[in-house]
Amino acid sequence: MKRILAADDNPAILDALKIMLEDVGYSVETTEDGAVAQYLKPPYPDLLLLDVWMSGVDGRDVCKYLKSKAETKHIPIIMISATKDIIHITQKAGADDYISKPFQMDHLLAVVEKHLGRNTIIH
């Protein structure tokens, strides 16, 4: 089962993400603490959903840091934000994809599936 880590400082959004992703068969861990995402320890998640603006931590910095480390740069990172400039933020931070808030569930699942492959999903 593929493991996803979702980092966002809003617990309700994390809760909803967890339900949506677990409903289709992913294992989901969540954190409201951006630093947890930055200083990931093995076993690494298969994918990281990362909010851009978290209390005290800038998701762009977390992304750049993880992409600069040999041991974590392979982890697909999907940035999530309400900003209209999310596409450019994603490019600059070196993230793999993005999801705009508020998001459509279908779109979220499609983007995650794009990076993790279909075989993991149990309908």
Place this chain on the structure above:
Amino acid sequence: MTRKLLVSSQADTAQDLRQTIDAQAHIDQSSLASHELESNTLGRTSRQEKIIKLKEAVTLTQEYTNEIISELNATNEEVTITRDYADAIIRTVRGPLLVLNKDLRIISANEAFYNAFKVAPNDTEKRLLYDLGNRQWNIPKLRVLLEEILPEKNTIEDFVVEHDFKDIGQKTMLLNARTLQQGPDKTSLILLAIEDITERKQLEQQKDEFISIASHELKTPITSVKAYAQILGQRFRKVNDLKSAELVDKMDLQLDKLTSLIGDLLDVSKIEAGRIQFHESFFDFNELVNATVEELQRTTEKHHIFKKLQPQVSVYGDRDRLGQVITNYITNAIKYSPQADKIIVATTIDKDTLTLGVQDFGLGLTKEDQARVFERFYRVSGSDQNTYPGLGLGLFISSEIIKRHKGRVWVDSKDSSGSTFCFSIPINKLQLKGQTVQID
């Protein structure tokens, strides 16, 4: 002659003038008297007549002099009134005001200037503007305005100059200036009004930041509510409770509307601040129209959106922002034609210009509405004010987006037979004026 002499002498006061006139009268009198002495042929009667005439002449001169003096007094009074009037204006105006000569030396300044820029009259008057406050006023942009623009145009209107003053810190100033010609030799004077708009700028910035933060904060709970609604919808579908699923879908649609309203508020704030950002690239315009139509078709059961598109055309511009304009036109068409069942989205290409029109078969617009419909906050009101809710921002934002693509927006409409909202943009590579980055 006397009058001419007096006027041209530019004597400073009526007193000086009175002396001059008296002297002139005395000379005239003396010359007449000496002329008389030289004549030995005159008889006593004749002399008496002459004396009478002389007295008359003196009286006339005296009257004439008095008349001139009273005229001068009146002129003096007028000058005093005018000067007091100008002084009162300069002193009353709360904004800093400087009067400069043509060499940019300060002739006078008002209290507001001294207070705002913390300088004393002694250190100001007769000084070169640039030398004020240890040359703190030696501002390159100000030099350009006063030395290049003002001599050519004679006025400067609403130029913003930012400068970091050593004593009073960073200031944003709004400058207005005018050249005046004064006196008989038309000496040039410069009236320079300096409005300190630092605080206003800061407030505007705070407002923009507030709207940015507020919109971000509002989007967060909407995101979670929307996510929960979709989870609920899916769960209802799983147990085949389609009626409940439909209700949740409607809720989801309303949340989209709320999101779009928040987006509009944020966009207007960015437009006002000149900080709307554009990301231009080449993209397939028809693909954008198709995607937008497909998405909006889902929001209406009543209307069918027909497309009449020209063959594939590549456009250089901000895809998302142009999509926003098309969305706005189509959602308006849906909203304002509740009785109709079709909407036509058509494109035409003329040389280097692409035009898109969204035609509805609704109520149409009056001439007044057509002229004002792209204005900010303008809302078309039906017979019932509540018929068409909205902030009156969508078309304003659309027109600003199209303007930034060097295009134009317009509407064709006949009352009661629907409207066609159009925009045209050049399809060659546009030079969009992308500005500073704004994060929301």
